[in-house]
Amino acid sequence: MSPFFRLLAKRLGTSLIVLIGVSLLIFAIARVIPGDPARIALGPNATAEAVLALREKLHLDASFLTQYGYFLADLARGDLGISLYTNRPVMTDIAQFLPATLELVLVSGLMMVAIGLPLGILSARRRGTWVDHTIRLVTMLGVSAPAFVWAVVLMLAFSYFLKIFPIAGRLSDSITVPSMTGFMLIDTLLAGNLRAFADAVWHLILPAFALALSGIGQAARLVRSNMVETYERPYIEMAEAYGFPEKRIARRYAFRPSLIPSLTIIGLDFAAMLGSAFLVEAVYAWPGLSRYGVAVILRKDLNAIVGTVLIISAMFLIVNIIVDILVSIINPRIRLSQRAS
Amino acid sequence: MTNPTLRIDDLRLGFKTWSGTIDVLHGISLHIRKGERVALVGESGSGKSVTARIVLGMLQQLKSARISGTVEFEGINLETLKPASRHALRGTAMSMSMIFQDPTSSLNPVYPIFTLFREVLQRAEPGIDTETARRKAIAALADVAINEPERVLESYAFQLSGGMNQRVMIAMALANNPALLLADEPGTALDVTVQAQTLRLMSELVEKHQTSVLFISHNLGVVREFADRVYVIYKGNIVEQGPTAGLFDNPQHPYTRALLSAVPRITGGGIPDIEDDPAQFLAPLFAHQGYSEKELLK
Known part of the structure; x- marks a missing residue:
């Protein structure tokens, strides 16, 4: 494998780990913020049954790890869930904004x-x-x-x-x-x-x-x-x-x-x-x-918050990978040490 | 008699600071004839290195530097030259080049040796093509006893040993066949055996090419082996001048004596006691018989 792709693979691997860490963190933080997302989404006039049904649908009563498991399974399919604010898939929203x-x-x-x-x-x-x-x-x-x-x-x-x-x-x-x-x-x-x-x-x-x-x-x-x-x-x-x-x-x-x-x-x-x-x-x-980001935070739109933060983290990591590659191109010391390894 | 390669007459240098002018050189005179190897010896801060930089015209651009006196290169008074023609004397064919203390950090770390070498060759021959440059560089490296010149040319300075880089520096400095080589404490950053090796190489090459050398050093052992004539400089004054053997065997100026007695002997006795009376070090210049500027420049 050429040293360039080795570097790329290594960076992508570490970035993936960082992304998982970020998702876990933001997933947890979003759930610690006070307020019931289902209640906020449905508004003050919604019936208790409707709120309960939505909570059920969003798995909000399941344990934290179970929720995270659902999230990861969806993410693997490229699905960040539905935004409660726009009622559209979070992916579609992000692709738009x-x-x-x-x-x-x-x-x-x-x-x-x-x-x-x-x-x-x-x-x-x-x-x-x-x-x-x-x-x-x-x-x-x-x-x-x-x-x-x-x-x-x-x-x-x-x-x-x-x-x-x-x-x-x-x-x-x-x-x-x-x-x-x-x-x-x-x-x-x-x-x-x-x-x-x-x-x-x-x-x-x-x-x-x-x-x-x-x-x-x-x-x-x-x-x-x-x-x-x-x-x-x-x-x-x-x-x-x-x-x-x-x-x-x-x-x-x-x-x-x-x-x-x-x-x-x-x-x-x-x-x-x-x-x-x-x-x-x-x-x-x-x-x-x-x-979009500010609106979903205020509405405690869990899926959208996690999605937005993940995308921004991913951008950050991509920029870092690009910079790493550029530095390795202009710095012969790094370039040559990769060739040697 | 033909003009000497370098003639410095009554060179004075001061630096203007907030609290007045600090004088660094108090009117030094020296000269180097074609093919002659002349050493300028003194302790740190005595004004050795600034002299070399004035010869190259590198201090003149400093606003705080006050320079007076004459510097002549092959009979041309450098102060009368326009900046551009002065600049043209550096690194070009038949002009001046310089070797520095620490070879590894004197080579640009982001380019391979060949790129640096070609830049040096371009000074003499601006339109030089890559093939010619490579051929010349390989020949120059072979001259300094580098076995695999091709590999060295592809390498970066940090991949080569200090001794190897020193050879590269010497090869670069002599590549354009300069009339004058300024060697400012060459190889002081290297260990002594490597330093001796590379200096011997340099010595052979300058002899072959009839290059004049101003050899700046504080290392008396190196000077004794390398130089034909010696000027001893102390606090911006030349205090003694003479032939290498005569000056080492029969030092006349109190400072030269102190300097020579400061050389630690390998036969024991530790660091010698040095007679330290700076007042007498300021005694006037002593020139050995037949070796004063007047007699030599007749």
Whole structure:
């Protein structure tokens, strides 16, 4: 088996264990929260018989382990149960709401890398100058406030006062495109509607940027500090002694080696955006997983809570696997030790 | 007589700090003729390494550095050169290159040796193709007695031993046939037997190529074996200069004497008592008969 697939298999295996652990934990927590899910679902006017019948149907009176057993058996078939809030399979709900969240997070992650890395590199190359000081100050601002604060501030500034960007939503009301993937940027392109695509981008920029800001700041600061540290290494002096161009030294001698420690943290930051996305979605009325998540928690919709948390954990783990693979690609030490084993 | 490869005259260096200027070099003069191996010996902080970095033009970019005096490379005054042409003297063909203390950490860890080697060769020949670069690198590694050059070229620095990396460094430093090699405490990070081995190799190669060497060290044993002439530096002043044998057999300056008596003898007696009277170490420069700058540069 090639070392790449060995790594992948190993990571997938450990991820599965983590997922089972998470499911057990959230399964337990959801059941400890006070309140009777059947009663909440049926409303105050339901008869005691109806409530009892629903409890029976949901196996709520069975022991915890029996309930978990039912859950695992269903999960193995790809069934997360029925949501008491929407009366639809939880899988269907997630499939509907997740793409909006993913789209937001992916674009934010892209911004984080595309803006954060160059800022960090520039800051490190011009370390000690006013360029460096300015970048550090600005990125400090990005890091020092949570995403939902930026969401409100940016909305006020650019949507309310300057009226450059729309206030909320994914698409203007006047435009409709058939939903195929749930990703608005892809759907509009599939529909061949460029005006709709531009509209979707226009709606996406502000929330994505608000969500990305702290990530941009983190990435820039991290890349800068790791790169400045690498600039103290003897191989930088050697590269200078050999008269390599400054740009080449920055890219191949300072940035490349420093990327290895940076990448792991940037990956975690990216995954953490899934959590912050909930609040940004709330501010921009973004029809993603957040509204669904909050609603099902308040209604003690057990299946939906467990399903939502599991999906988010799975996303986290997938991002981690991708980062692990990337690190093993850029770090020859790891790559070679895998080949040897 | 032709111009020496390197001539330093009255070189002064100070660093500006918040509390005034700290003088590091107080006007040192030295020179190296073609094919000559000259050692600059002194303790830590005496100004050896900064001298090499000024020659390469690496300290000039520091805003806090105050440099005056003359540095001439093959008759060209480096201070009159534009930054670009100055930069062009580093690592290119027939110019200067440098070897560092710790070979393993002086090699970029994320690229294999061949990639690093090709970058060095590109300095002399920007358009060099992969095949030519590989052939040249293999030849250069064979010169430093590496048995499997192909395997070494595919390896990363962390996969090779310190001695192997030192050979790679020497091969890289000499690959473009430099006129001047600056060796800053080469191999100090290695164990003594490996250091001796690689230095002998370097010695043979520079002799073959007629490379001039500025050899910077605090290790008197190594200097004695390697250098033709010696300058002793103490607190930014050259305090004694002369031929290696003459200076070691008949040290004249109090500091040189103290330095020589500080070498522990393997025959016993432990660490020797060192006469430690810094005041007399500041006695003026002593040049051995026929070895003053004036006499040598006639």
